[in-house]
Amino acid sequence: MSETAPRAGAAALTTELRDDVVIIWIDVPGEPVNTLTPSMVGEFEQVFDDIEKDPAIKGIVIASAKPAGFIAGADVEQFAKFTSAHDASQVSALGQEVLNRLEKLPAPTVAAIHGACLGGGLETALACRYRVATNHASTVLALPEVQLGVIPGMGGTQRLPQLVGLQAALDMILSGRNIRAVKALKMGLVDEVVHPAILIDIAVDRARGLSEGRIKSTRRSSGASDILLAGNPIGRSVVFRKARESVIEKTHGHYPAPLAALDAIRAGYDRGFKSGLNMEAKLFGELAVGEVSRQLVYLFFARNATRKDPGVAGEAPEARSVRKLGILGAGFMGAGIASIAVQEGTLVRIKDTEPKRVAAGLRSVRDVLRERLVRKQITRLEYEDMLVMVGGTTDYSGFASADIVIEAVFEDLKVKQTVLREAEAMLDPEAVYASNTSTIPIGRIADAAERPERVLGMHFFSPVHKMPLLEVIVTPKTSAAATVTAVAYGKEVGKTVIVVNDGPGFYTTRILSAYMNEAGRLLDEGAAIEAIDKALVDFGFPVGPITLLDEVGIDIGGHVGRTMTESFGARMAPSDAMRKVVEAGRTGRKGKSGFYKYDEKGDKGAVDEAVYGIIGKEHRAEVPANEITERCVFAMVNEAVLCLEEGILRTARDGDIGAVFGLGFPPFRGGPFRYIDTVGADTIVSRLEELHARFSNRFSPARLLVEHARARKRFHPGR
Ligand code: NAD
Numbered sequence: 001m002s003e004t005a006p007r008a009g010a011a012a013l014t015t016e017l018r019d020d021v022v023i024i025w026i027d028v029p030g031e032p033v034n035t036l037t038p039s040m041v042g043e044f045e046q047v048f049d050d051i052e053k054d055p056a057i058k059g060i061v062i063a064s065a066k067p068a069g070f071i072a073g074a075d076v077e078q079f080a081k082f083t084s085a086h087d088a089s090q091v092s093a094l095g096q097e098v099l100n101r102l103e104k105l106p107a108p109t110v111a112a113i114h115g116a117c118l119g120g121g122l123e124t125a126l127a128c129r130y131r132v133a134t135n136h137a138s139t140v141l142a143l144p145e146v147q148l149g150v151i152p153g154m155g156g157t158q159r160l161p162q163l164v165g166l167q168a169a170l171d172m173i174l175s176g177r178n179i180r181a182v183k184a185l186k187m188g189l190v191d192e193v194v195h196p197a198i199l200i201d202i203a204v205d206r207a208r209g210l211s212e213g214r215i216k217s218t219r220r221s222s223g224a225s226d227i228l229l230a231g232n233p234i235g236r237s238v239v240f241r242k243a244r245e246s247v248i249e250k251t252h253g254h255y256p257a258p259l260a261a262l263d264a265i266r267a268g269y270d271r272g273f274k275s276g277l278n279m280e281a282k283l284f285g286e287l288a289v290g291e292v293s294r295q296l297v298y299l300f301f302a303r304n305a306t307r308k309d310p311g312v313a314g315e316a317p318e319a320r321s322v323r324k325l326g327i328l329g330a331g332f333m334g335a336g337i338a339s340i341a342v343q344e345g346t347l348v349r350i351k352d353t354e355p356k357r358v359a360a361g362l363r364s365v366r367d368v369l370r371e372r373l374v375r376k377q378i379t380r381l382e383y384e385d386m387l388v389m390v391g392g393t394t395d396y397s398g399f400a401s402a403d404i405v406i407e408a409v410f411e412d413l414k415v416k417q418t419v420l421r422e423a424e425a426m427l428d429p430e431a432v433y434a435s436n437t438s439t440i441p442i443g444r445i446a447d448a449a450e451r452p453e454r455v456l457g458m459h460f461f462s463p464v465h466k467m468p469l470l471e472v473i474v475t476p477k478t479s480a481a482a483t484v485t486a487v488a489y490g491k492e493v494g495k496t497v498i499v500v501n502d503g504p505g506f507y508t509t510r511i512l513s514a515y516m517n518e519a520g521r522l523l524d525e526g527a528a529i530e531a532i533d534k535a536l537v538d539f540g541f542p543v544g545p546i547t548l549l550d551e552v553g554i555d556i557g558g559h560v561g562r563t564m565t566e567s568f569g570a571r572m573a574p575s576d577a578m579r580k581v582v583e584a585g586r587t588g589r590k591g592k593s594g595f596y597k598y599d600e601k602g603d604k605g606a607v608d609e610a611v612y613g614i615i616g617k618e619h620r621a622e623v624p625a626n627e628i629t630e631r632c633v634f635a636m637v638n639e640a641v642l643c644l645e646e647g648i649l650r651t652a653r654d655g656d657i658g659a660v661f662g663l664g665f666p667p668f669r670g671g672p673f674r675y676i677d678t679v680g681a682d683t684i685v686s687r688l689e690e691l692h693a694r695f696s697n698r699f700s701p702a703r704l705l706v707e708h709a710r711a712r713k714r715f716h717p718g719r
Contacts, residue, residue, distance in 0.1 A: 057208025071121025089285030092153035149293030295670035309489030319488035326402035329360025336464030520575030526621030540666025
């Protein structure tokens with residue numbers, strides 16, 4: 001065969017001959033990363049035809065010509081184009097055929113993997129005879145399809161278990177998690193790990209070596225337990241049953257994809273590869289046009305859109321590059337923020353009032369980093385480098401050169417204003433000053449500022465190193481330059497960022513308050529603690545509202561309640577039950593005294609019945625689960641619409657992202673606004689009106705919601 005030069009504009013595949021080995025280069029034109037689309041099928045077939053016709057070819061290498069990544073998966077844009085389950089199944093079957101052909105090519109195939117090798121990318125590599133991966137930090141392998149509500153659709157459910165064994169394959173396919181190169185080598189997912197500089201040379205050599213019989217591909221290295229369990233039908237049944245039970249326990253039956261993946265894998269074991277592929281394509285098709293995938297794909301795009309959003313409308317000024325971060329308050333949040341900043345290479349100076357508090361904060365930073373070290377996510381050298389990036393102080397020394405200062409002192413307006421005045425006098429006039437307050441309007445804090453245009457809110461969530469959201473809050477005085485700097489830095493430290501306008505509780509705390517207060521009122525009426533939590537976990541929240549309050553801190557809930565009542569009056573006043581438990585001094589898990597019992601290690605136990613004595617409701621009243629769910633969820637989504645109506649939110653998209661990634665609103669429902677669209681604004685308005693008639697002051701439907709109901713309009717007109 002002859003080499004093909006890149007054809008202007010169109011081709012994603014080109015070939016290069018290295019003596020008797022052909023390299024198939026993948027380079028999707030005009031895109032930063034390679035993704036697979038049905039339009040590439042013809043190109044693959046053409047290349048395979050050429051290879052099959054040429055007996056001189058002894059080996060084949062598949063590699064990416066992109067600097068960033070091998071193949072990042074199927075092009076998710078395609079999902080929106082499926083018109084029926086049949087249509088989507090056909091696309092899956094087409095992909096399977098291409099990879100079947102790749103697998104059967106007359107010469108041995110080697111995948112040369114550098115960077116992201118995800119979904120269809122990994123399925124392509126699985127159809128090769130041999131896999132070489134680079135030891136670069138960006139090299140990760142995964143089948144993340146379940147995260148988009150579907151299953152691998154190009155043979156992944158069949159080839160992965162054959163390669164790495166049933167248990168390891170289930171772990172990868174059901175979680176979708178990333179596997180790094182060294183782990184991939186250990187589990188037999190790749191055959192070799194090399195330095196990026198020699199990847200292609202090694203891959204070419206291995207292709208030739210396989211052809212000459214010099215080397216052998218190491219098919220799977222399953223352990224004894226896998227052979228015992230997966231190798232016989234009874235053992236396999238046990239594995240599948242256990243996996244099913246664990247999926248149902250984790251997902252409460254809300255996510256069909258992991259269960260479908262189990263069915264597809266099982267079909268392959270029970271009835272052979274071909275049947276397995278057929279089942280895979282059929283289930284892929286059904287899931288791809290299903291409701292859960294529709295919502296998860298929406299969130300995928302919504303999240304991507306926030307990544308490209310500078311945070312201001314119109315022409316965005318350049319963001320200030322952040323080399324140094326000052327943090328005020330070395331408590332729980334201050335230390336958390338420091339721990340993610342140093343991981344991105346930012347110098348951090350952290351101030352508290354007393355040396356022992358500074359020391360405690362630095363210890364917390366170290367604990368977060370140590371956990372990463374123990375989990376082998378960073379090397380010892382990186383760990384030590386990160387530790388020297390953070391320094392502590394009890395004065396403002398070192399703050400003059402900070403690009404951003406984040407204040408995370410006590411939730412008290414006076415303290416926050418005092419700290420702002422002190423800090424401002426020491427800072428570079430161009431530095432951004434951010435408060436991490438969770439409720440106090442930024443404008444009120446900024447009233448104390450000389451330079452209110454540099455003041456905004458950067459609301460991180462706890463624990464900072466785990467929670468994906470950052471809510472940036474801007475006042476009418478905040479400059480665009482300050483906003484874009486805060487947004488860009490939030491993205492740099494790995495957060496999904498939404499920008500909201502100022503107001504009490506901004507967006508997330510405000511809608512959470514509406515939801516938590518309703519849970520509290522149900523307690524006032526005598527509903528059981530575990531019944532309330534169960535109803536909302538069944539709806540899809542990761543934990544129920546009462547457990548959440550124990551986690552966040554009942555005292556913190558009390559603070560929030562006071563600020564929200566000051567601003568919104570009785571509508572947002574905390575329930576009697578909550579007030580009494582706050583007054584009783586219970587703080588939740590951190591004080592090992594909350595609504596639930598906690599053991600020495602802080603692990604949660606049963607409901608602490610003594611709480612009912614504090615609330616004064618020893619006699620429980622039965623409240624139906626659907627009433628609990630409706631009241632809490634409708635209070636939340638109605639408040640979300642009020643935030644959009646009042647301009648706190650810029651878009652419904654931000655409202656969905658904020659609730660899902662900040663508060664754990666069920667992803668399979670897409671967020672509050674997608675949920676309203678699904679249920680129907682008219683249905684929600686009529687239920688709200690009924691609730692309003694029963695509980696006079698707090699369920700009055702938002703004007704914008706009523707408008708949507710009347711006009712039968714959706715917040716998201718698209719798919
Ligand atoms: P915390 O009590 O753990 O820490 C506050 C720290 O600020 C303490 O170490 C205290 O000594 C220090 N401090 C007080 N006055 C100071 C001053 N003048 N100069 C320097 N340091 C001073 O509190 P936290 O939970 O970290 O909360 C901090 C802020 O973050 C609050 O505004 C809170 O509302 C907000 N927040 C908290 C959470 C959460 O879940 N804990 C979540 C989001 C936002």
